[in-house]
Amino acid sequence: TILILDFGSQYSHLITRRCRELSVYCEMLPCTQKIKDLSWKPKGIILSGSPYSVYDPEAPHVDPDVFTLGVPVLGICYGLQEIARTHGGQVEAHSHREYGYAKIQVEKVGSHGDRLFDGIDMDTDGMQVWMSHGDQLTSLPPGFKVIAHTPTSPYTAIAHEIEHVFGVQFHPEVSHSPKGKEVIAAFVHNVCGIKGGWSMDSFIPKEIARIREICGEKGQVIGAVSGGVDSTVAAKLMHEAIGDRFHAIMVDNGVLRKDEAKKVHEMLTENLGVNLHVVDASELFLSRLRGVEDPEKKRKIIGNTFIEVFEDEALKLEAAAEKEVEEKGGEAKGKIEWLLQGTLYPDVIESISFKGPSATIKTHHNVGGLLEDMKLKLIEPLRELFKDEVRALGRLLNIPAHLVGRHPFPGPGLAIRILGEVTREQITILQHADDIYIEEIRAAGLYDQISQAFAALLPVKAVGVAGDARTYDQVIALRAVSTEDFMTADWFAFPPAVLKKISSRITNEVKGVNRVTYDITSKPPGTVEWL
Ligand code: XMP
Secondary structure, three states: OEEEEEOOOOOHHHHHHHHHHOOOOEEEEEOOOOHHHOOOOOOEEEEOOOOOOOOOOOOOOOOHHHHOOOOOEEEEOHHHHHHHHHOOOEEEEEEEEEEEEEEEEEOOOOOHHHHHOOOOOOEOOEEEEEEEEEEEEEEOOOOEEEEEEOOOOOOOEEEEOOOOEEEEOOOOOOOOOOOHHHHHHHHHHHHOOOOOOOOHHHHHHHHHHHHHHHHOOOOEEEEEOOOOHHHHHHHHHHHHHHHHHEEEEEEEOOOOOOOHHHHHHHHHHHHOOOOEEEEEOHHHHHHHHOOOOOHHHHHHHHHHHHHHHHHHHHHHHHHHHHHHHHHHOOOOOOOEEEEEOOOOHHHHHHHHOOOOOOOOOOOOOOOOOOOOOOOOEEEOOOOOOOHHHHHHHHHHOOOOHHHHOOOOOOOOHHHHOEOOOOOHHHHHHHHHHHHHHHHHHHHOOOHHHOOEEEEEEEEEEEEEEEOOEEEEEEEEEEEEEEOOOOOOEEEOOOOHHHHHHHHHHHHHHOOOEEEEEEOOOOEOOOOOOOO
């Protein structure tokens, strides 16, 4: 395992990502982690970048034990500067911040220091890398040699002559450093001697064994499912581990897509064998949403009502289990002790990442305050995985491909896609239009090229004509975006014929709609959802 110490750089999680792509297992911990408190010994340590300058009074500092553990260390950007600071080098603020592409020239030193760039194919004028730093090294710490430089930065990469301690000023973890991954590979494979071999295949039996050990012989687990990839994969894994001792609960909040509750029920129960309870609470949700137009209010109402309904169902399940024992005798089922959450690695990183020396580390449950009186403990089998890894896991668990590749769907559902008041009539119109839209996207073979697509219903009426008659009906806005991480997004360029077919079907088939528009706003300045 590689230990990554996070000093708060926006790129820290990418280091994890690159190690995983090399099939090398790694764990990222905040830079405040003390080496003596670790229960395992890393085979190599990577120090991340940071928004701080090493001489800031507030700046976070590396635990000196990092350098006495006897394992290779690679410092990236701020990590390099921390190495310099702790080893007697000099770091100074540069007159201008170096931000953007640079070409580095590698220097051979005839020792182990050469291994960091060994075997990497360079362009004739060097290797392109991405820089983003204000400070830079102005004198080499004793015992170190320069292994790469640029015209403006003489100490772009350094290595200790004897110890396996390396530092690079550039960011090998970002995609703007095209050969950066090879530098990380050289560090983990050649310097640390880790071969790799971590794979999703090995993840399943290991995780199942871990779940069984945690839950013991009788422990019961509950978890909410939505039909989305994460909760479906988590539920299937739980089912593989403890069978019917896992109880999946799906809350129908009335603002799901067309036939969604029915489809999820079929899929989870019939295809995947998961023990599922569907609670139809649509009446309760819709009554509370009546008259509400403000999007944040809608979110709050749906979030709070969800917790209430889920909690109620969990208590009912527990009471039913107790009653069964009373009536039929036999062995008592275990208590519900655990709450399954489909938390992914980016959520974990978001909560553990280093926010500053005085910041405490956030806890990261998505469903705040859930089931406090039941004192449930969290179980998070996906907490080490990225989204695409969850998809790969889903495929290995035989979850149907169309489910594994599903676009995300927000918790507040259609309530944030109906602008204005949410009523049964508006929901029916939107469900129908959205269903046609997605059906046509799939028929055109475009679904997997789009990150997220949906229809929104606008609270305005427009004039149209049908046959010889005037119509005065509502407007549907179609949205489709491509994005890497949903922080920024581009609108998707449909072939015109596809839009034509979708528009014609929606205006012909959906009662109450006479006009279809396509949203050509990027994020920013738009957001993905309309509300
Ligand atoms: P925005 O609209 O913020 O959306 O650009 C980015 C991604 O987040 C989803 N989204 C939500 N998901 N609860 C959720 O579970 C919400 O309240 C919510 N709001 C937006 C959105 O669908 C997109 O994938």
